[in-house]
Amino acid sequence: MIRLENLTKVFDTPKGAVVAADHINMEVPSGEICILLGPSGCGKTTTLKMINRIIRPTSGKVFIDNQDTTSLDTQTLRRNIGYVIQQIGLFPNMTIEENITIVPRLLGWNAKKYKERARELMHMIALEPDAFLKRYPSELSGGQQQRIGVARALAADPPVMLMDEPFGAIDPINRAVIQDEFIKMQKELKKTIMFVSHDIDEAIKMGDRIAIFRDGHLVQYATPDELLAAPQDNFVESFLGEDRALKRLNLIKVQDVINSEVETVTQQDSMETALSRIDRSGYQHAIIMVNEQRQPTGIIPRSVAQVSKGRCHDHAQQVPAIVNINDDLRKAVSLMLANDITWLPCVDDNNQLCGHITQRAMTHHLGARFRAQSGNTAPTAPLTEE
Template sequence: MIRLDSLTKVFDTPKGAVVAADHISMEVPAGEICILLGPSGCGKTTTLKMINRIVRPTSGKVFINGDDTTGMDTQTLRRNIGYVIQQIGLFPNMTIEENITVVPRLLGWDKARYRERARELMAMIALEPDAFLKRYPSELSGGQQQRIGVARALAADPPVMLMDEPFGAIDPINRAVIQDEFLKMQQALNKTIMFVSHDIDEAIKMGDRIAIFREGRLVQYDTPDDLLTAPKDAFVESFLGEDRALKRLNLVKVREIVSDEIGSVTPSDTLETALARIDDFGYSNAILMVNDKRQPAGIVSRSVARTTKGYCRDHFQSVPAAVHLDDDLRKVASLMFAHDITWLPCVDDDGRVCGQITQRAITSHLGSRYRARQAADATAAKE
């Protein structure tokens, strides 16, 4: 959907020519989010702004959906590209409805259509239309204004969106909420998005692909997992941080490594049965007790089962935590550390136990990419 062909920008300054973007070539497939990442002054924002011609390229081309935009009228180009900036840029003298519908009104939409579009978008960004549409930007919080900025960019249903640190000025709690809402919206909208960020964790969470810039050059362009697994050089490795292996926890869902081999007992089972099943499975010092709906109901420990007589229903502890199939491994690891346990039950949408996840499985999964990379490097070296 977006293709940059040797895109270059040279600024003339009193001290001479400064190359802000140096022959940037990359492609962003339709429906994907591409994050431009790098230190301040590396050229990521300049590259973004050349796409909608806020900054005019010195050389090179921008293609949108296969069309060379070089000869395209600037206003037409911009009306087909949604644009969201960190400072939001809402018009203070316009109501929220008027802000959202700026581009549809310029495009000649009739009143009923653009008003309906505004209400639809307000619902999408989780703000009540009747409560907010007639307000002015000054009456909203910073996080609410940022959501309106996103809605305005989406108003004319553009195929492409450009976002320049759109969540950077929002406090961490609201930022996480808005990021999650935006990703849910993206699943339905399927826009092609280029997104400037300075936050590595945001890039990993939001991006299908990440482009690392340095001093105006594109250093590496990869999926988050490939980037974290195989940084191209020392700069990328340093920029990603020494904990880049842990950052990969954000990328893997429980469903990818869940095991359906999980032992369990019912409240009516004896502690002798519980001890036998703990020994059968051999992965823990406890076993999960489930109710008649196969939902987690408690934990029976080995020490209790070995030294006590009776039934599980009378000798269990509460379940410390359970994880959903769509949770990421970062949440799983956090719960394991918090509760000092090495396994957790996994549940489906109805809360029924569908498997388990272990520390060993997490370690094995994360390490498999590195082992595969080492094997590939060794093979290449022999050849």
């Protein structure tokens, strides 16, 4: 949807020519979010602003949906690109409705259509239309204003959106909420988005692809997982941080690492049955007890099964923690650390047991990419330890 060919910007200064962006080549597939990342002054914002001609390129081309944008006049180009900035840029003398609908009105939409669009977008950004549309920007919090800025950029349903640190000025709690809302919206809307950020965690959370810039050059362009697993050089590696392996926890779902072959007992099974299944499976610590709906209701520790008689429901202990298969590994690790355990039962959205995940399995999964990169593919021990 977006293609940059040798896009270059040279600024003339009293001290001579400064190359802000040097022959940038990249493609952003339709429906994906591309994060432009790098230190201040690296060329990422300049590159973004050349796409809608806020900054005119010195040379090179921008293609949107295979159309060379040099064939479009600037007004037409900008009206077909949604644009969101950190400072939000709402017009203080206009109501929220007027702010959201400014581009549709410029495009000649009739009043019924653009008013319906405003209400639709307010629902999308989780703000009640009747409570907010007639207000002015000064009557809203910073986080609410930022949401309105996003809604305004979406108003004319543009295929492409440019976002210049749109959540950077918001406090961490509201920023996380808005990021989550935006990701939810993007799953439905599937816009093609280029997004400037300084925050590596934001880039990993939101980006389908990440472009790392340095001194006007595009250093590496890859998916978040590829970037974290195989940084191209020392600059990228240091920029990502020494905890880049831990950052990958955000990208991997529990269902990618789950062991679905899990032994269980029912509430009416005997403790002898529990011990034999623990031994048969090779579990070190405990076995999961489930009800008739196969929902985990307790655990039988090995130490208890070895000395107790009777039914499982008489001796079961509370399940320390449970993780959903759609959660990421970061949550799984957090639960393990908080409860001082090395494994977790995994459930689906109906709370039915799907399997279990172990600390060792996660370590193995994360390390596989690094081993492949280094050429070390030696087999490891079976992952039976709980």
